[in-house]
Amino acid sequence: MQANLQAIVRAGEGRRLVAAGERGLIVHSDDDGKSWVQARVPVSVTLTALCFADARVGWAVGNMGVVLLTEDGGASWRKSLDGEAGAQLALQAARALQASGGRTDSGGPAGMLIEEAQRLVEEGSDKPLLGVAWREDGSLLVVGAYGLAYASKDGGKSWQSQMHRLPNPDGLTYYGVAERGGESLLYGEQGLLLRSTGGDAAFTSMASPDAGSLFGAVSLREGPVLLLGLRGRIWRGVSSKRPWNLIQTHVDAALMAGTQLRDGRVLLAGAAGQVLLSRDGGEHFRPLGLRQRFPYTGVAQAQDGALLLVGVRGLLRLPPDELRAALASGGAASMNEKSGA
Numbered sequence: 001m002q003a004n005l006q007a008i009v010r011a012g013e014g015r016r017l018v019a020a021g022e023r024g025l026i027v028h029s030d031d032d033g034k035s036w037v038q039a040r041v042p043v044s045v046t047l048t049a050l051c052f053a054d055a056r057v058g059w060a061v062g063n064m065g066v067v068l069l070t071e072d073g074g075a076s077w078r079k080s081l082d083g084e085a086g087a088q089l090a091l092q093a094a095r096a097l098q099a100s101g102g103r104t105d106s107g108g109p110a111g112m113l114i115e116e117a118q119r120l121v122e123e124g125s126d127k128p129l130l131g132v133a134w135r136e137d138g139s140l141l142v143v144g145a146y147g148l149a150y151a152s153k154d155g156g157k158s159w160q161s162q163m164h165r166l167p168n169p170d171g172l173t174y175y176g177v178a179e180r181g182g183e184s185l186l187y188g189e190q191g192l193l194l195r196s197t198g199g200d201a202a203f204t205s206m207a208s209p210d211a212g213s214l215f216g217a218v219s220l221r222e223g224p225v226l227l228l229g230l231r232g233r234i235w236r237g238v239s240s241k242r243p244w245n246l247i248q249t250h251v252d253a254a255l256m257a258g259t260q261l262r263d264g265r266v267l268l269a270g271a272a273g274q275v276l277l278s279r280d281g282g283e284h285f286r287p288l289g290l291r292q293r294f295p296y297t298g299v300a301q302a303q304d305g306a307l308l309l310v311g312v313r314g315l316l317r318l319p320p321d322e323l324r325a326a327l328a329s330g331g332a333a334s335m336n337e338k339s340g341a
Contacts, residue, residue, distance in 0.1 A: 001027070001036060005310035006048045006062075008298040011073050012055035015303040018074040019310055020047035020060050028074045032302035033317045040076040041068065046128075049176070053134045059156055061129035061142050069156045080156040081142070083125020089150065091117035093161040113164050116171070131176030135184055137198045143174035143186065166194060167205045178217035180225040181239065187214040187227055195240060209235045209244035218258040218266065218282070226282045228255035228268060236282050249276060249285050257298045262305070265327065269296035269309055277327065288326055292316055 005021035017029045019036075024047060026039040045063040052058035052074075060068040065083025070076060094113040120127075129144035140152040141162070149162035166186070168174075174188040184203070186194040191208035208214075212230035219225050227235040227244070232251025235244040249255075253272035260266050266278040268285065273293030276285040294313040301307055305320035318326065 001314040003314050004046075004312050005315060006046065006297050007050045007060075008300045008308055008310045008315075009050045009052060009058075010300055010303075011052045011058060014055035014073070016055065016073050017300060017302060017308060018050055018052070018058065019298070019308075019315065020050050020062075021310070022046045024062075026060060026068075026074060026077060032304040032306050033308045033315070036315075037075075039070075039074055042077065042079050043068070048128060048130050049132050051132045051134050053155070057155060059132050059134075059140065059142070061132045061144070063128040064125040065127055065129055065144070065148065066125075067129065067132070067142055067150075067156060067159075080152075081150060081159050083127060084121075086148065086150055086159070086161070087117065087120035087123075087125070089159055089161040090120055090163055093117075093164055097164050116163070117161075131174060133177035133179070133184070135177070135198065136179055136182060141177055141184075141186075143177065143188075145173045147171040147174065149174060166203050168192065168194070173213075175213070175215050176217055178219050178225050178227075180219060180237070181223050183240065185217065185225060185227075187217060189213045191229075193227075206240070209237075209246065215254055216257045218260060218268070220260055220266065220281060221264070222281055224282060226258065226266070226268070228258065230254050232270065232274075234268070234282070234285065245283075247282065247285060251276065251287075256296060259299050259301055261301050267299060267307070269299045269311075271295050271297075273311075275299075275309070289329070290316075290318070290326065 005019050008019040020026045024041045024044040027036040029036045047060045047062035056073045058070050065086045067081035068077040069080040094117045127145045131143045133141050143149045147168045150159045152159050172189040172192045178185045184196045191210040193206045193208040194203040195206040196203040214227045214229045216228040224238050232249040234247040237244045255270045258268035268276040275288040277288045278285045296311040298310040307318040307323045309316040
């Protein structure tokens, strides 16, 4: 498939794979990525991220502040939010905050928030959403450029602006949300890192391990979170009470996405076509040699064990036998990998 794809996920725990990308393209596969069917989509803007609550209900976000909702496993989609509606929500929230005499979570006056919201209204729906997360408490959070953030408690049927609730006075871009042991981590530009304990608990600033942008995250089943950043940097965090550990990779380009395979091994994909493998829960990584390389933006494992990588040149499928062979060889162990790992 020769299309610029930005994201790929499994629809819940089922077999269906869903991928999305430029010009509103969404495709789905029910045979582990061997063949694909184009979905019915009401927009033609680039779509940047996907997530599913189960095998049928999911969301896509993208340029122009678009949020799409599916209730049939990605076969058809309808618009749930766009930039113009989002700007109006931000303005309403700012006015309500001013009327109550409150202040933003960044400590600024509500009047400043109103000015920012009015600017959003005047500029129109020109800003992208870049991340979407179905949180453990059943709420939905979408985030994006210049501090855009909206939440929904009913699966995207109604929305509330979150800009006034997030301590981001410089309007830095959010790239995504990761879950770790009942808490949510919101990460983004210039190492921005916010934390919430879930439910209605507000996000608070958290000491970031990196001054560079954090583009992706992988939440491991064992509990740790891997934050992915510039120049191949990986930060591994076990809990909010313990410091982040920098994982050496000897990779110079940004890491964008990753997944944990069924056997527990972790794969990360990068902007220069790198794929990194960890056998020990993300404590050490080594390069995985693939015959074909291009800038990767998403990765997922199919139900049959195949690996799917997406990026600017479309989709690469590594069948189960080829993946097993690549994992078995995996290149020479990196110098910092523990013996016997």
